[in-house]
Amino acid sequence: MSVQEQGRRAKAASAVLATATRAAKDAALRAMADALVRRTPEILAANEGDLAAGRDAGMSAALLDRLSLNEYRLEGMAGGLRKVADLPDPVGEVVRGSTLPNGLELRQVRVPLGVVGIVYEARPNVTADAAGLCLKAGNAVLLRGSSSAARSNAAIVAVLRDALDGAGLPADAVQLVDASSRDSVKELMRARGLVDVLIPRGGASLIRSVVEESTVPVIETGVGNCHVYVDADADLDMALEILLNAKTSRPSVCNATESLLVHRAVAEPFLARALPALRDAGVTVHGDADVVEVGDRRGVTVIPATDEDFDTEYLSLDLSAAIVSSLDAAVAHIARFGSGHTEAIVTHSLPAAREFTARVDAAAVMVNASTRFTDGEEFGFGAEIGISTQKLHARGPMGLPELTSTKYVVTGTGQVR
Amino acid sequence: MSVQEQGRRAKAASAVLATATRAAKDAALRAMADALVRRTPEILAANEGDLAAGRDAGMSAALLDRLSLNEYRLEGMAGGLRKVADLPDPVGEVVRGSTLPNGLELRQVRVPLGVVGIVYEARPNVTADAAGLCLKAGNAVLLRGSSSAARSNAAIVAVLRDALDGAGLPADAVQLVDASSRDSVKELMRARGLVDVLIPRGGASLIRSVVEESTVPVIETGVGNCHVYVDADADLDMALEILLNAKTSRPSVCNATESLLVHRAVAEPFLARALPALRDAGVTVHGDADVVEVGDRRGVTVIPATDEDFDTEYLSLDLSAAIVSSLDAAVAHIARFGSGHTEAIVTHSLPAAREFTARVDAAAVMVNASTRFTDGEEFGFGAEIGISTQKLHARGPMGLPELTSTKYVVTGTGQVR
Known part of the structure; x- marks a missing residue:
């Protein structure tokens, strides 16, 4: 499926998520956590395929370790999803509000961003972490992991999508973008109107290329000198x-x-x-x-x-x-x-x-x-999607509120100007 | 002077503005307002030059009217600056804060964005409005107006810079970018690291081209269907x-x-x-x-x-x-x-x-x-720099807080992790 088509499906899913209740989202997150644990064998089998390919390609021991999953790490991923379920829902928070002199009631309300694209490197745990945080904030997510983790990521995403579906939320809220070519990153960067924000997580060169080429708004993360x-x-x-x-x-x-x-x-x-x-x-x-x-x-x-x-x-x-x-x-x-x-x-x-x-x-x-x-957990945000080093939208560790936008809702009795 | 060089000067000025007190900024804003009124004749003379060139080029009556200044309109611009001086200073506001379990004191504090670039069309009043709002929020501004208003904008910026200088703030906090070629817009869009955000104000095609080509983060404004x-x-x-x-x-x-x-x-x-x-x-x-x-x-x-x-x-x-x-x-x-x-x-x-x-x-x-x-004045923000139609950073009318970023200040007693 093309990235464009995935973007259209994500956008449709995001419209459903935008009005999903906290109860529905939390139930889905817990179902996703349970499914990761229950279906550990098939995820580990897929991971073994990635590890074998990595060893054949001469991948370093450090990278193989980052790529490697086991029961303990899958429990950790499940625990992360349960923790996100326990966090307060940022959507619907009234950020400010007042009654204007003409009687109009003004409310600035937190709403989901819509569709979030994440481009990340080796570690497959990011797949579940990012999906969980995006879902809780009411966003659909397009995940573009590294090709070296393609089998593991595909298995994890299949499990998460089944769980979403079982919980009554659209499976297309979590989609994996083809990692076999660089073109899919380019397509993500050009999917303006379908993808609302792109968050690159990885080395300086990945981040630089996304910042340079993307027409989708980008949140720069992570380079720390x-x-x-x-x-x-x-x-x-x-x-x-x-x-x-x-x-x-x-x-x-x-x-x-x-x-x-x-x-x-x-x-x-x-x-x-x-x-x-x-x-x-x-x-x-x-x-x-x-x-x-x-x-x-x-x-x-x-x-x-x-x-x-x-x-x-x-x-x-x-x-x-x-x-x-x-x-x-x-x-x-x-x-x-x-x-x-x-x-x-x-x-x-x-x-x-x-x-x-x-x-x-x-x-x-x-x-x-x-x-x-400088870390979302340490700062008390419960979890983080990354650390922004840019000044627009979010700066520093990004928790759930940073995965939202706002909307002004203005209620009147027929006011005109 | 190249846009790069202007950007470097703006960045240096922004470092001074970032720690300028509200009193200093407000005094400068009032001095700028006074100077616009006092030096009305030279601004109107420059404006007459733009109008004459516009008439020669067959500019429509509506556009000529938008371009045209008079004593009343200059009083309005001065009044706008005085109003901005009366607004609360967003810089230094503690957005959130807590003491972490390990005793670290966490504060998220509003800080200026740094250097703001504004690309705008005919109306010369935007020159003073944008300069005033950016200054109040502690930002240096690079103003790229339309070539048809080049003489008027140059006269206004000269007056504002003199007033800044007289008030003890760096004149380079307000700079006009050469409007005689399209290249200056391109240079602004590529001045990553010097310009922190670019705000295009104008027609849909201007906004689209900035969004497509800029490597500097952009805030999209204004198209309203x-x-x-x-x-x-x-x-x-x-x-x-x-x-x-x-x-x-x-x-x-x-x-x-x-x-x-x-x-x-x-x-x-x-x-x-x-x-x-x-x-x-x-x-x-x-x-x-x-x-x-x-x-x-x-x-x-x-x-x-x-x-x-x-x-x-x-x-x-x-x-x-x-x-x-x-x-x-x-x-x-x-x-x-x-x-x-x-x-x-x-x-x-x-x-x-x-x-x-x-x-x-x-x-x-x-x-x-x-x-x-949907308007900053109507919403009670006192003034607006534009209306954002994107979801990142700011959405809807942008007042002074939307011209700021934040910084985490964390104070401890030797904590390590």
Whole structure:
């Protein structure tokens, strides 16, 4: 089936979902969760096919692990759907309202976006997560996963669609887009009028190409060149703990820290402890000339950094590092190299914290906390569909309300202008 | 100066505006208003140049009128700026906040978008209006008006920039983009990273081309193929008054009604009154076969309508009209032909009103009120930068909050994950 035809079916399904009750949607989500558990064997059989093809193609152990499903992971996917069922329904929330001077009653009400397209890479759990969140917010979803997970995704979507149908909601609310060619992504990007928003989840190059080519509105997600700035007034113990956590607790995710900035006033004592600690944690530091010099003095190898290092989201146990002469210089460095995801300051100075949070232009600014906290679950949203690094519509972790639009409903008694 | 260079200057100015106090911004807005009045002669001289060129080029009287400035209109522009100064500052508003279980204090705070690009047609008053709204919301603005108003816009922007400078804010917060070639629009559309959002204000073809080609995020505005649906349970007096107001009070604007749908049960009595009344008001009706037949019986000429008529935003004293057999058919007609701007139902039936407002997918849905009320001033927002017909970021009239983004500020005591 063409993406256009899938889009038309999604649009028709979205009209039904838009007026579905919370009870109906939650029942469907729980039926989907039950079905994933009940039909685990057929999903694992499909997944085995993807894994065999991946091994034949020489896929790395890390990628094979991301691709791999088992009973425990399917239980996790089912648990995710049940959790979404427990979250409040954003649809119908009155965002603002008033009675106008002429007696018109004005209400701005949350409504579904309509049809959401998601383009994502290897992990098959995104298939169920994204379908669940979109459904709860009243949207139909077109899922375009990676070709390496095509069998797993097809099996999961077949299970979810049967469950939807059994629960009395349209199966076309969840559709898998053909992943065998790049053309299907292009068709999604051009399906203006059928697809209301496209959310790419994946590497920087995927996101860039979608942003460049799409005529459907896009929500950019996930590239995180995050900094920790250790201010002159920082508690150095706290700074070290935050830095190590932000860099090493999960280096492959977007809220991991990629770059360290240290105020010159505390650079020597801080780096004297941080460089060995980072080395012991397996981190390679790419430093500016000043940091290299401290490394030399302290007997810790620091690789000289280029501008490209400061520009790079490593997603690995690498860290760029620079000494800055002021908070102002730190803010300027972040404005130049940051990706607008998460930036952290460690300081006990209230004026410094205030200036940093006011001037740094990012989705999230942390004071005395790890960059790793920028996350829908951590923020208390219950779940997230991604982390927006753009300024329109949604910025930062996107929960259910970010998957909705609004509509003005105006009720009168015959008013004319 | 290239658009790229203007974008860089705008970005630098936006960093200053982002932390400017409300007092500073309001003082600048009032200085801008005063300067427009004080320097009226030089603006009118420039406007006379545009008008002379327009007359030479054979511009229509209507367009010449839109282009024309006078003391009264400049007073109006100044008054608009003073009104914006009186509106609350959206920047700094805490949209939501909580303390997380681990003690982190989470605040979602309104911040400026950064740099806003506006592409607009003839009317020079948009220049001051857009500059004022963007400034109040802490944004720098790049204004790309029409070439026919180039002299007027240049004079207005020069006055506004001098006033900004005198008030201690960066003059580059308001810049005029060269209107002499189409290339400048293209450059604006490609200035990703410098321009945060592009708002086209103008005809459908301008908006379509910006939406298609821009890599900068766009907010679509203004195309309004608005319907009035007269339900079986309508008060026909009210329906007639609303229809006449919605069609004729200002036919050239986007919230004017372009299409009438009448339930079959009341079609004969309603059209028997509406067709002569519309004729007397100078309206040409383009009807489906059923409406043509009623017209024939009642001795009122109705032009047979094609699908193209139902698809057209006339912006003139023309109206398409169809008889529908049910509310369901009305909703389906609107889903097919509507532009998602404003749709109205006239009915005394609560279930009908509830179903119509729930199922019609538009920025605004009116019950027993004219479509003409979809307007930032009417909605009590004080001013508007345009009416969004898309679902992302803003939908419906856009006031100051819609010219902002948000930022999460998270304050801790050393929390790690």
